[in-house]
Amino acid sequence: MGGASSHDEASDSLQAKDEHSNSRPQYREETSAVAKECENKLKTVEKAPEAKPQVIVHEKLADVKPIYDAKAKTVKEVKLLKEVKLPHNYESILRDADSPVDRSSVDKLYDQLNTGVFLNQKRKKYWVEKKFYSNCFMLFAKDLSITWGGDTRYWKWPSLCETGGDVSVDVAELLGVWWLEIYGKFNTKMLSPGILYEVVFVVKLKDPAYGWGVPVNVSLVLPNGYKHEHKEKLQTKPREQWIEVPVCEFITSPENVGEIQIGMNEYDGGEWKRGLVIKGISIRRKT
Known part of the structure; x- marks a missing residue:
């Protein structure tokens, strides 16, 4: 009977693993609303993958644009100063x-x-x-x-x-x-x-x-x-x-x-x- 009990426990364990692999993890009741919202966004991106880079690029440009412009202006001015040749004397x-x-x-x-x-x-x-x-x-x-x-x-x-x-x-x-x-x-x-x-x-x-x-x-x-x-x-x-x-x-x-x-x-x-x-x-x- 001890052997049968071990066999039943092993079967229950394998069945649990199969169910885990074929379904998304279920959130516990205390899962935050923010986490669920993130999962919903992830599903949206999976359905329309082309939207993902647009969102990411837009957010990154918004973050770095002022710095990028400032650097570009500085580089441009330096290049201009190097190219400009003021007349002799x-x-x-x-x-x-x-x-x-x-x-x-x-x-x-x-x-x-x-x-x-x-x-x-x-x-x-x-x-x-x-x-x-x-x-x-x-x-x-x-x-x-x-x-x-x-x-x-x-x-x-x-x-x-x-x-x-x-x-x-x-x-x-x-x-x-x-x-x-x-x-x-x-x-x-x-x-x-x-x-x-x-x-x-x-x-x-x-x-x-x-x-x-x-x-x-x-x-x-x-x-x-x-x-x-x-x-x-x-x-x-x-x-x-x-x-x-x-x-x-x-x-x-x-x-x-x-x-x-x-x-x-x-x-x-x-x-x-x-x-x-x-x-x-x-x-x-x-x-």
Whole structure:
């Protein structure tokens, strides 16, 4: 009888295990309402599994979004600061600006520098070339030394509207001389380092223009004393339009930091000259 009793107990145990494996665990009466609610949510998710990741993702995004945005903004700003290249020596240059420059943001600063800023009472113009952020300058006629330029018998100074704007600048118009001599000076510390620059005179031949059969001499003396000089024929140049007379190209390097001298002259031919209008000297990146 002892053996039969053991057999009955084993059967009852196996039956209990089968019932346990084929049914969900039953909550005791003291099971909390929260636990039952969780079980109901679990059943809902099992019926519609696609809803589960939506709920989880939504809850996680809601929790981390402010932190994520803050980090993204910080990373973006750091990346922007790394990518932005402020112009060489621009703060020193802008001390001579004729009007205030808005520096409240990089975008506003560059908008003004790309357009150009007048310096020293419109004697110069400073702008930054967009593609390579290179400093460029225009030395207007008022910033140049012109022999007899202050004598109204030989030169006059009309005002013309500057290209791309509503600001007028003074240009020098030759009424008549036989001794032509024009010089300008500029400090290369204001130029971007390691850049190939070109220097040109910006002029116009205004009819009646004559006396230009003899070529003019154009020259540039670098800070190290090296002088580049050649002749240019103005006689064959177009009339009544702004043209460029090339002077020289040079690379800004530690050896070339200092003052350069740029010139145009002709006084050996003995011809009386008339009709040359000088806008200025352009110093810009060679493209």
